[in-house]
Amino acid sequence: MQGGAVITAEAMKSCDREPVVSQMPGEAIPEGQRSDGRYCVVNKPVPRVDAYEKVTGRAKYAADIYFPNMLYGKVLRSRYSHARILSVDTSAAEAMPGVYCVLTAKDLPGEQSWSTYLFLAGDEVRYTGDAIAMVAAETPQIAEEAIRAIKVEYEPLPGVYSIEEALAEGALQVQDYAPGNIVRNTHWPVRKGNVEEGFAKSDVIIEREYRTQYIEHAYIEPEAAVVVPNPVDGSVTVYGSLQNPFMTRRAVAVALGTQIGKVHVIQQTLGGSFGGKEEVMGLMCGRAAVMAVKTGRPVKMVNTREESFLESAKRHPFRLRYKVGATRDGKIQAFEAELVDEGGAYNSQAQFMNWRACVHTTGCYEIPNVKVDVYAVHTNKVYGGAMRGYSSPQVIFGQESLMDELAEALGMDPVELRLKNAFRPGSVTATGHKLEGQSVPLVDLIKRVLDETDFFAVRERYRKEREEAAQSTGAPEGRLRKGIGLAASFRGCGLGAESPDATGAFVAVMDDGSVLIRSGLTDNGQGLSTAHAQIVAEELGVKIEDIVYQRVDTSSIPDGGMTVASRGTFTGGRAMLGAAREVKKALFEVAARMLECDPEDLTSAEGIIFVKGDPSRSITFKEVANRAFWSGREVSKLFWFIPPDLPWDRPTGQGPAFPTYAYACVVAEVQVDMETGAVDVLKVTAGHDVGMAINPALAKGQIYGGIAMGMGMAIMEEVEFSDGDILNPNFDEYIIPTSMDVPEAKPILYESDDPVGPFRAKSLGEGAMECVAAAIANAVADATGRRIRELPLNLERVLLGKSLKRGKGGASK
Amino acid sequence: MKPFEYLRASGVDEACKTLAAYSGTCAVIAGGTDLLVALRSRSKRVEHVEKVLDISKIRDLDFIEDRGNEVAIGPLASHAALAESRVTRKYAPILAEAAKTVGSPQIRARGTVGGNIANASPAADTIPPLLTLDASINVRSTSGERLLPLAEVFAAPYRTTLRPDEIITEIVFPKPAGRYGHSFIKLGRRKALSISRMNVAALIGTDDEGTMKDVRIAVGSVMPVPSRVSAVEDLLKGQKLTDDLAREAGELMSSEMIRRSGIRWSTEYKAPVIKVLTRRAIVQAAKRAMAETMNVS
């Protein structure tokens, strides 16, 4: 008889544990209803597990790490966006006191790349971020001086600087292996029904073209890493600001020409990544590792902001061409699209991004006849890469603008057009995926957002105000116009059929009752460690304080893929749940013996294991953990979660693309100064189908951040080029929203009953920003009566309908 | 970052001697919010700089004073101080308002008015207001002191008429006496921490009937250097403001811009928009003048 433990009333109340245990696949709760009070730890806004170290400044970022004898690495980048390298003279740099090595491509011990971008370019540079030589020196100042002392003889070559130039007949070819400048493996078609028949049935057909811009992630912490060599066994340890430590590990192994297991990567606290700290970190760590091994000393590299702008992958610009047809009643009959993105000089993820783009091209609408072609082209500019949303924000901007334009052509309310065609349970997507066995709450979600924003009344009020203002001339206030716009989306959760979505989690119970958790997926600041801790705490029935989270260390957990595609909670959480469940099973067996009952009779909450319905028969989790350990039981588990296979037919683009989809509806309200073109985003209301919010506070945090990032994309952010040169490589001229610019933001966490994710959670991180620019663009069109089909909607575009370019090149109109 | 030697002066005389000793290779640093940016990017503007003389610890240069008919400001007065000082808020609200729009709280705390002037950026936010206040600056060197109207300080973008051995020791302007209204309008690409795409300062004195007796209008990032625009001022002087007149003033400003700055990549945008900003500034300043209860001084 072990009655010592005390159960709080709170725990008793919420400890009807059955629903949790039998939750996967989930039992029904009505869609759109919150699940408050059913859980002890998940679905609660518990503070982030890393909050205190961050707000007190104790968190260590990669640039904060120092080792005795450490050297500082720097890279010499190309002066030209396209040139042949005739000679590199490093003698002056080598002769400088304090310089320990100066290396060029011929000195690399391994290969030049683990993909297509280069650690060091040899004969030819293809964009201004290409590195030609690198230096390790006693101080950052000496390294900088040494870089300046390297002499490179170039033969400048003509380049390709826009989608149009890349596709032109006889265009110069950026990469030998990419004929016609089409980036390898990036063409993804979708064929459903027969568009010719669909257009024949249509009463209204419109054709439109939209464009989006190059965007920089603009994380607050520029790239940084330290590589420490171990001269004894030839291994290296890498400390870095990394989104994907396993990708970095592969890169470093290739750079060194060594075995993957000899590269030990430890992720540091990340000051933001958003998809950015992937390739660029592989390159940085590979270079630092080569210099560390060469000199036998630790090497630190920290990018300046300018270096970060030059080399880090950007959000791909898209040219989006559409032809869409509908019958008078607003049923869309056919949708044809050609989406071309600018891939830059090397292939960085366009092949994956474009797959996601092809799946989502037609938006969250059921359309019988679809023909989509997505492909990327090479130019002599910085390559595009992953950035929050992974092509969707660009694609949705075009497609949701198109919906408004189609509604206008039909003389129909754009909301009605959306509702008429919106996905419902049982709808078939453009890729032929019948939406069954998952929640599809889109229509109700849109209605909820319309209600909460009082959409129709506000739209009418703004319309009246505009009419009145048009009459009264003179007063500056009379030149301000308000407008409201809406955008909706669906987003495949996790990686889907794009690539293997399997991942692992490690849960280990210590003999003091604390629980160590490790994932192969990273906390990039999004709060993944907290979400994982909540999932494990909930499942084990312990307090969140009992969970100890350790950052990703590539030598202590298998490669579980990249922390991308909003899969950290959705996929990674499944692995955590699986591991916790198995550990719990072992512990309950021990507890059952101690409490003289069946393991099936037990449940747990707040660190106490007790008999269901008879909490007086209880024992602490700690006692059980201790007993289990000292009786030699396995109370740790590495759990590998493998989602079901999703077959994909590439030539037709047909297949169940994702296990489930998250839905969003965003409404933006803006005020436009008609005389200056200044757009003031007043308010953004963002409704997101989150399945269930593991942590509502963090979920809202994602939405606030998504709104800020989305408004940057909508009205101000743009990497400007003069041919291949970046004109605004720092925050004096690359403009992102400040706290003063961010609009009033209203998140709506719409919960739906979806059986796929852990505790019914769906993906949110990227969905949180993907509709925002589209909604703002629609609001600006409502306010001004003019449609601008190219982002960002900056002063010049809004006033003049076009951008003004200060540099050379580009086909931007 | 361009390497440099760091020196510090504890008084104005010492500073002048140091500058004289290292003629042409030593730059003064106050808040450093312009100079360090230029050194870091190895800008052409600091090609000659080998030494940096820190004047930020010279207490005598940090003040904002009411001197009866005049206001005197030390070059080390920060933008935050200009924005908060009772003296500027009372006698030069146009300057206080402009200072409040500079950068961010951090930049306003470090950046100084002397630095803003000496840096001579076309987009400097305190210069057009100071021009409308008819400010002059006192500059010192080992060879003595001279008083210079602010309007004569700017030679070209980022170039002043000061000699490299001179430092600004004071900014002075007469208090506007009578019924005055002001307006400072800054157009940027976002609401804060934004460099002016264009700015307009208007200080208008009227009589009780609303006739504009004294009209002072200065613009930034419109002309090659920040300047008063007398053509526009003359158009308004002696008139009562009407919508049409305000509009006409805007048109004139726009053509003055093209006349003095030529056609540039940005003109297609700036030409229509400077009309608007000028019109708005004039209307706001004139309205405020009429709403003003007479300044008793």
Ligand SMILES: Cc1cc2nc3c(=O)[nH]c(=O)nc-3n(C[C@H](O)[C@H](O)[C@H](O)COP(=O)(O)OP(=O)(O)OC[C@H]3O[C@@H](n4cnc5c(N)ncnc54)[C@H](O)[C@@H]3O)c2cc1C
């Ligand atoms: C992020 C950021 C945002 C900014 N935003 C704005 C803005 O919104 N509006 C704006 O107008 N400016 C802005 N600036 C520019 C800058 O902050 C201001 O021009 C500031 O007033 C400069 O003052 P300082 O004391 O920092 O000058 P410093 O950098 O110390 O000096 C600037 C120049 O003036 C010279 N100098 C300084 N003091 C004297 C003196 N007493 N006598 C002679 N020469 C002197 C120096 O030698 C140097 O050439 C911004 C700068 C940054 C970095």
